[in-house]
Amino acid sequence: MSEIKTITIIRPDDWHLHVRDGAMLEAVVPSTARQFGRAIIMPNLVPPVTTVDAAVSYRNRILKAVPQGVAFEPLMTAYLTETLDPDELRRGFEAGVFAAVKLYPAGATTNSESGVTDLSIVHAVFEAMQEMGMPLLVHGEVTDPSIDIFDREAVFIERVMIPLLADFPGLKVVFEHVTTSDAVDFVESSGHRIGATITAHHLMINRNALFQGGIRPHMYCLPVAKREKHRLALRRAATSGSEKFFLGTDSAPHPVHAKETACGCAGIFTAPTAIELYAQVFDEEDAMDRLEAFSSQNGPAFYGVAENSDTLSLQRVDQKVPEMMTFADGENIHPFMGGQTIGWSVVSS
Numbered sequence: 001m002s003e004i005k006t007i008t009i010i011r012p013d014d015w016h017l018h019v020r021d022g023a024m025l026e027a028v029v030p031s032t033a034r035q036f037g038r039a040i041i042m043p044n045l046v047p048p049v050t051t052v053d054a055a056v057s058y059r060n061r062i063l064k065a066v067p068q069g070v071a072f073e074p075l076m077t078a079y080l081t082e083t084l085d086p087d088e089l090r091r092g093f094e095a096g097v098f099a100a101v102k103l104y105p106a107g108a109t110t111n112s113e114s115g116v117t118d119l120s121i122v123h124a125v126f127e128a129m130q131e132m133g134m135p136l137l138v139h140g141e142v143t144d145p146s147i148d149i150f151d152r153e154a155v156f157i158e159r160v161m162i163p164l165l166a167d168f169p170g171l172k173v174v175f176e177h178v179t180t181s182d183a184v185d186f187v188e189s190s191g192h193r194i195g196a197t198i199t200a201h202h203l204m205i206n207r208n209a210l211f212q213g214g215i216r217p218h219m220y221c222l223p224v225a226k227r228e229k230h231r232l233a234l235r236r237a238a239t240s241g242s243e244k245f246f247l248g249t250d251s252a253p254h255p256v257h258a259k260e261t262a263c264g265c266a267g268i269f270t271a272p273t274a275i276e277l278y279a280q281v282f283d284e285e286d287a288m289d290r291l292e293a294f295s296s297q298n299g300p301a302f303y304g305v306a307e308n309s310d311t312l313s314l315q316r317v318d319q320k321v322p323e324m325m326t327f328a329d330g331e332n333i334h335p336f337m338g339g340q341t342i343g344w345s346v347v348s349s
């Protein structure tokens, strides 16, 4: 670890975020807006966000939850269903409403039932996106139940990602929340149109965390955390300075009762201290000088948008992560590392 006590970076963005809706949205949006200039908002609501009108009204609900005086821009995405209309997508992209499209293989994760069972069904959508330069954000796991859950990302590369990139050589693709050295190697060896997001929790935990002294539902997310060698590969990639990797928290809040049950939901809620978690990782890797590229520059470069014009400062000051957050309708969410201490804090402006 270095001796650095404070660091000021271009305001970061979160290129992969779940904020849900209703009371939960109102509870979680301020945490993200406090730190990030923009966030790519996942469309896996029920029903999913598939139209320009739905995205505009969802964006308005998010903006209403941003605290007064805070500048925050939600970047909306369309959920790729088998019936998504390429013309609707084109209209939304040209109007600046849709920033990207999210591909969930049907059944891969939370609220993915409306996803795609066979990519050939949506080839017309990919063609339109390729022509417009609209990014495709991919949940990269196969759903084949015969494939071991820890191998689903690696198998996805062979079965889905490589053929997709070959069929659409101009399509911009983000390999979301990579969790394996296989995905890191694949992204590194692919051309500039392929980028990847990395979550804070996948940089911090390996699969042992799910079973430490008992079953730990708050450590369960998809893709599930992998072996230690994979976590180390993710740390190397994030701190390497390579412009292909950028910050995407995949912060995914679920009420405590939906996590602590016989069949708990996938999702780890990191939003309250997201940038501080990444700062801690970069500090441990002695790479604080690369935090800004990963958090604030590589994402805008990939998406072809300007970097934020203001800054965010962090200081080496301990903070205790709250054990629980309660929202308006009385539900509780347990944040990642709740009750524990992290070594960095945002300097409030």
Ligand code: DOR
Binding pocket: 018, 044, 109, 110, 111, 139, 220, 221, 222, 223, 252, 253, 266, 267, 268
């Ligand atoms: O752990 C996850 N939670 N992975 C996803 O892909 C979806 C997310 C959610 O929406 O809860």
Ligand code: ZN
Binding pocket: 016, 017, 018, 042, 250, 252
């Ligand atoms: Zn996600």
